[in-house]
Amino acid sequence: MHKDRWLLPAGIEEILPPRAQVIEYLSRELLDLYASWGYEFVIPPLVDYLDSLLTGTGRDLDPQTFKFTDQLSGRMLGTRADMTPQVARIDAHHLRTDAPTRLCYLGTVLHARGGDFAGTRSPLQIGAELYGHAGLESEVEILRLMLLTLETAGIRDLYLDLGHVGIFRGLARQAGLDEPREMELFDALQRKAIPELETLLDAYRLPAAPARMMLALAMLDGNDALDRAATELAAATPPVRAAIDHLRWLADETRNWLPDIPVHFDLAELRGYHYKTGVVFAAFVPAWGREIARGGRYDDIGRVFGRSRPAVGFSTDLKCLLRLGTSIDEPYRHVRRILAPWSPDPDLQREIERLRREGHQVITELPGQAKDTRALGCRERLEQTDKGWALVAV
Numbered sequence: 103m104h105k106d107r108w109l110l111p112a113g114i115e116e117i118l119p120p121r122a123q124v125i126e127y128l129s130r131e132l133l134d135l136y137a138s139w140g141y142e143f144v145i146p147p148l149v150d151y152l153d154s155l156l157t158g159t160g161r162d163l164d165p166q167t168f169k170f171t172d173q174l175s176g177r178m179l180g181t182r183a184d185m186t187p188q189v190a191r192i193d194a195h196h197l198r199t200d201a202p203t204r205l206c207y208l209g210t211v212l213h214a215r216g217g218d219f220a221g222t223r224s225p226l227q228i229g230a231e232l233y234g235h236a237g238l239e240s241e242v243e244i245l246r247l248m249l250l251t252l253e254t255a256g257i258r259d260l261y262l263d264l265g266h267v268g269i270f271r272g273l274a275r276q277a278g279l280d281e282p283r284e285m286e287l288f289d290a291l292q293r294k295a296i297p298e299l300e301t302l303l304d305a306y307r308l309p310a311a312p313a314r315m316m317l318a319l320a321m322l323d324g325n326d327a328l329d330r331a332a333t334e335l336a337a338a339t340p341p342v343r344a345a346i347d348h349l350r351w352l353a354d355e356t357r358n359w360l361p362d363i364p365v366h367f368d369l370a371e372l373r374g375y376h377y378k379t380g381v382v383f384a385a386f387v388p389a390w391g392r393e394i395a396r397g398g399r400y401d402d403i404g405r406v407f408g409r410s411r412p413a414v415g416f417s418t419d420l421k422c423l424l425r426l427g428t429s430i431d432e433p434y435r436h437v438r439r440i441l442a443p444w445s446p447d448p449d450l451q452r453e454i455e456r457l458r459r460e461g462h463q464v465i466t467e468l469p470g471q472a473k474d475t476r477a478l479g480c481r482e483r484l485e486q487t488d489k490g491w492a493l494v495a496v
Contacts, residue, residue, distance in 0.1 A: 144192055265369055273335075331369060
């Protein structure tokens with residue numbers, strides 16, 4: 103009856119050694135990287151008021167958020183499904199500076215459903231966000247930092263995918279769509295369901311030019327998407343053309359900084375459509391069917407906290423990076439594990455301290471324990487000789 107108590111819910115996993123050690127090592131490497139760029143570490147709470155968690159993101163995060171009632175206040179609480187709204191609150195409500203603010207974070211988020219990143223429902227999310235600058239340069243900085251994150255994790259065979267939510271949003275406005283119809287087209291566009299899209303456009307009886315451009319948008323992906331957009335969306339309003347120009351400038355500037363990273367375009371990609379306000383981007387590896395990191399611009403996210411500032415950021419899942427990284431565990435492959443006897447001998451303790459300072463792992467043999475030294479991963483042990491304590495191969 104109790105034999106299955108060790109089972110975990112679907113999409114929830116434990117992290118065991120040595121994998122947990124590798125994740126800890128990687129997290130320290132990445133947080134040190136962000137600090138070297140001036141990003142300050144923040145720790146948002148795991149549980150928060152629901153209206154704070156869902157601000158500006160409503161439909162995107164609502165289905166993924168576990169909800170329950172606070173026994174103290176009677177208000178609805180939720181476990182965070184993404185830390186971006188909480189970090190936006192920190193910038194808007196607590197820091198309140200006019201200068202650009204750089205923040206980073208690391209922690210578990212919980213998803214009511216799976217399908218994100220590596221399919222886990224408990225990603226170990228790490229990311230960085232830059233507030234207070236609306237220009238192209240802050241987007242390039244975040245892109246560079248995202249790709250450095252992946253490189254640090256040992257992921258090098260990747261490409262960058264760029265889009266802009268302003269293109270679809272502008273076409274929807276030009277077509278005079280109400281919100282329900284906009285969302286129906288949005289859903290079909292995300293699935294690239296061309297026949298369904300054609301059926302909807304016919305049913306809406308849109309003017310010929312907006313309908314044609316909306317259908318063309320579904321196929322504007324690939325390396326030449328911006329060039330084709332100049333023709334296919336020539337009749338679009340100025341906001342749409344400005345969004346296309348912005349993508350071109352961002353791609354050109356990104357290539358200046360990261361000439362070895364392939365840049366692709368998908369103008370129908372609308373990640374985070376309900377709260378993103380501009381460029382959206384994601385990193386992919388060819389053999390992996392999901393994005394491994396994502397980000398974009400979300401300038402209005404702090405408005406509900408009393409202060410709307412330009413914002414751009416990215417996030418990824420350390421568990422996903424661990425799965426895909428090729429040399430991420432290299433520092434642990436060559437760690438020396440040494441067994442030492444149980445003894446208060448001062449000379450022995452000094453030798454143990456010296457070895458530990460040098461980065462080696464020294465395990466004290468407990469009295470009465472099983473004598474399987476290799477099961478502990480030790481290939482050497484400290485033994486007393488005529489010349490003092492010395493390392494001896496096991």
